[in-house]
Amino acid sequence: MLRAIQNLGCSSSGWLLWKPRTSTSACKTPPFRRFRARSESNPDAASASSSASVAPQSSLYGNVRKISFCQWCGGPTKHEIPSGEEKMRAICTVCGKIAYQNPKMVVGCLIEHDDKVLLCKRKIQPSYGLWTLPAGYMEIGESAAEGAIRETWEEANAEVEGLSPFAQLDIPLIGQTYIIFLAKLKKPQFSPGPESSECQLFALNDIPFNSLAFSSMFVTLNLYIEDVKAGKPKFHYGTIKKRPGTSPSDIHAFTLDYHLQS
Amino acid sequence: MLRAIQNLGCSSSGWLLWKPRTSTSACKTPPFRRFRARSESNPDAASASSSASVAPQSSLYGNVRKISFCQWCGGPTKHEIPSGEEKMRAICTVCGKIAYQNPKMVVGCLIEHDDKVLLCKRKIQPSYGLWTLPAGYMEIGESAAEGAIRETWEEANAEVEGLSPFAQLDIPLIGQTYIIFLAKLKKPQFSPGPESSECQLFALNDIPFNSLAFSSMFVTLNLYIEDVKAGKPKFHYGTIKKRPGTSPSDIHAFTLDYHLQS
Numbered sequence: 001m002l003r004a005i006q007n008l009g010c011s012s013s014g015w016l017l018w019k020p021r022t023s024t025s026a027c028k029t030p031p032f033r034r035f036r037a038r039s040e041s042n043p044d045a046a047s048a049s050s051s052a053s054v055a056p057q058s059s060l061y062g063n064v065r066k067i068s069f070c071q072w073c074g075g076p077t078k079h080e081i082p083s084g085e086e087k088m089r090a091i092c093t094v095c096g097k098i099a100y101q102n103p104k105m106v107v108g109c110l111i112e113h114d115d116k117v118l119l120c121k122r123k124i125q126p127s128y129g130l131w132t133l134p135a136g137y138m139e140i141g142e143s144a145a146e147g148a149i150r151e152t153w154e155e156a157n158a159e160v161e162g163l164s165p166f167a168q169l170d171i172p173l174i175g176q177t178y179i180i181f182l183a184k185l186k187k188p189q190f191s192p193g194p195e196s197s198e199c200q201l202f203a204l205n206d207i208p209f210n211s212l213a214f215s216s217m218f219v220t221l222n223l224y225i226e227d228v229k230a231g232k233p234k235f236h237y238g239t240i241k242k243r244p245g246t247s248p249s250d251i252h253a254f255t256l257d258y259h260l261q262s
Numbered sequence: 263m264l265r266a267i268q269n270l271g272c273s274s275s276g277w278l279l280w281k282p283r284t285s286t287s288a289c290k291t292p293p294f295r296r297f298r299a300r301s302e303s304n305p306d307a308a309s310a311s312s313s314a315s316v317a318p319q320s321s322l323y324g325n326v327r328k329i330s331f332c333q334w335c336g337g338p339t340k341h342e343i344p345s346g347e348e349k350m351r352a353i354c355t356v357c358g359k360i361a362y363q364n365p366k367m368v369v370g371c372l373i374e375h376d377d378k379v380l381l382c383k384r385k386i387q388p389s390y391g392l393w394t395l396p397a398g399y400m401e402i403g404e405s406a407a408e409g410a411i412r413e414t415w416e417e418a419n420a421e422v423e424g425l426s427p428f429a430q431l432d433i434p435l436i437g438q439t440y441i442i443f444l445a446k447l448k449k450p451q452f453s454p455g456p457e458s459s460e461c462q463l464f465a466l467n468d469i470p471f472n473s474l475a476f477s478s479m480f481v482t483l484n485l486y487i488e489d490v491k492a493g494k495p496k497f498h499y500g501t502i503k504k505r506p507g508t509s510p511s512d513i514h515a516f517t518l519d520y521h522l523q524s
Contacts, residue, residue, distance in 0.1 A: 069336035071329045071361065076336070084456060087401065099333065102366045103400050105439060139349065140365050140437035143501040144430070145520060164522055165499045168406070168427065168441075175402035177367060179430075194346060235497050235524055237427045239405040258407060260426055262497055262524055 066090065067099045103175040106216075107147040108135020109160055109183040110224055116201035117221070118190060119208075120155050123197040127213035127249040133180065133220065134158070134196075144179045152183070156199045158190035167223060167236040169216050173244060178216045182233065204228060215240055218251045223261075235262045328352065329361045365437040368478075369409040370397025371422055371445040372486055378463035379483070380452060381470075382417050385459040389475035389511040395442065395482065396420070396458075406441045414445070418461045420452035429485060429498040431478050435506060440478045444495065466490060477502055480513045485523075497524045 067077055067090035075094025082089050082098055090099040110133055111118040119131040134155035138147040145163050152160050160183040169178040192199050202208070204225050212218050223236050238259040246253035329339055329352035337356025344351050344360055352361040372395055373380040381393040396417035400409040407425050414422050422445040431440040454461050464470070466487050474480050485498050500521040508515035 065334065067333045069331055069333055071331055071333050072327070074331035074336050074338070100399070101402055103402055104364045105367065137362070138365055138439075140363055141434050143432035143434055143520065144439065145432075145499075145501070146434075165430070165497070168430070170405035170407075172403050172405055172408075177400075177406065235427070237407075239407070258405065 070095060070097060072097055103177055105138040106135050106176050106178045107138045107144045108133045109148045109152045109181050110166055111160060111183050111185055113185050113201055116203050118156060118201050120196040121198040122213055124195050130211050130213035130249055131208050132213040132217050145181060148181045155193045155196050156190045157193055159186040161186050165235050167220050169219060169238050169240050171240045171242060173242045180220050212251050214248050215251045215254045219256055332357060332359060334359055365439055367400040367439050367441055368397050369400045369406045369441045370395045371410045371414045371443050372428055373422060373445050373447055375447050375463055378465050380418060380461060380463055382458040383460040384475055386457050392473050392475035392511055393470050394475040394479050407443060410443045417455045417458050418452045419455055421448040423448050427497050429482050431481060431500050431502050433502045433504060435504040442482050474513050476510050477513045477516045481518055
């Protein structure tokens with residue numbers, strides 16, 4: 001029996017309403033239960049004006065800016081479809097190299113401690129003053145888990161262990177994929193890093209849903225609460241379809257599509 | 263009870279030996295069973311000479327080439343640690359923009375059909391003539407699942423459906439993360455695309471393990487076979503630590519670290 005999660009829209013309090021729905025399909029239960037909430041056409045990322053969620057790589061946010069020069073030789077680029085390919089690319093007119101732009105992974109931790117979750121209040125743009133899980137861009141040379149551990153240390157001076165994958169959330173409009181791990185504190189110590197003004201443990205009923213920094217955080221925390229209520233942790237995969245033209249901190253301007261959970 | 267998977271090295275046939283190991287820790291079973299096979303220092307990706315696994319973005323393989331010019335204004339870059347950061351970055355000496363390099367996601371499908379798996383023989387470098395799951399770089403504007411569907415269509419002219427997350431494998435040395443979905447064929451039709459010379463369904467006992475294109479494929483297929491034998495599909499997360507200086511097709515020159523499975 002397939003178990004589906006349907007997005008019924010926002011309640012007046014701003015919460016996305018989640019309602020389990022069962023189907024009558026007689027089929028072997030797949031490892032992940034599938035549901036496609038609704039299908040929207042993919043807006044052209046290059047025309048999006050919303051900014052991405054994570055500093056300091058803010059120059060590459062939402063607006064996938066056109067590459068004008070070659071990073072390797074400095075020559076001007078032309079924009080064409082290379083032979084044998086199907087998408088427009090920036091091609092150097094001097095050395096011929098193609099400059100590709102690809103989505104970036106944002107890795108972070110949902111720290112569970114004494115039935116509470118650790119959040120950081122951002123001291124930087126975007127979403128200044130709003131709450132987020134500790135997270136940031138994955139770097140070359142590290143794994144996603146190592147990046148999540150590093151970002152948690154940098155943003156919350158918290159040492160974590162016992163990571164397990166919790167969610168992968170793709171955000172096509174801004175070219176980001178969030179990869180969030182559940183984690184435990186090695187020691188019950190944390191404090192704000194340079195990019196945070198505060199760090200605090202929140203009981204699940206006290207999570208500041210109206211002051212979250214990004215839609216990815218809104219989705220992640222809602223999914224987590226749902227799992228806690230069900231008494232069973234899962235792995236979640238989904239696509240956040242952000243409404244073009246909305247800011248990162250407009251955390252309700254999206255739908256969650258293609259949500260799969262183990 | 264924690265269930266761990268230990269890499270015991272390669273057998274003479276080239277198979278990695280997997281041996282379940284139980285611990286006596288009395289703790290609540292986490293959603294993912296953890297094991298850290300062994301810890302290696304992360305080689306500086308910039309000094310790696312191995313090439314990455316997927317064409318045509320071969321100019322950014324293994325050797326994380328130094329960015330010499332600004333993509334936005336063409337000015338020469340300097341390499342310094344920006345104020346407030348901790349890593350060396352390429353900073354434009356004219357406009358001041360920072361050029362970040364981040365790992366890329368490679369998305370693909372492990373198609374299950376009649377108890378067989380679809381593989382493609384590569385018609386391009388690297389790993390020309392070797393077998394791979396259909397996979398390629400994720401693009402901005404699509405989700406990981408959409409990218410996996412697209413790559414499967416491009417490389418095998420196969421329409422797939424029923425995707426579910428199977429594995430995430432990080433390869434820090436070459437700045438890649440493989441995200442593989444299980445999938446089903448919509449119709450029992452497939453044929454080689456421009457980058458494949460052949461496509462074939464292989465029974466699990468017939469998978470050409472000595473002719474696989476990349477270590478990621480070796481790991482993915484071994485994990486899949488293990489799951490089939492156990493009769494229970496899982497989601498796997500792990501880090502492939504490639505030995506520096508080895509080629510993409512040297513599929514045994516690695517260890518699988520930090521393997522977690524649901």
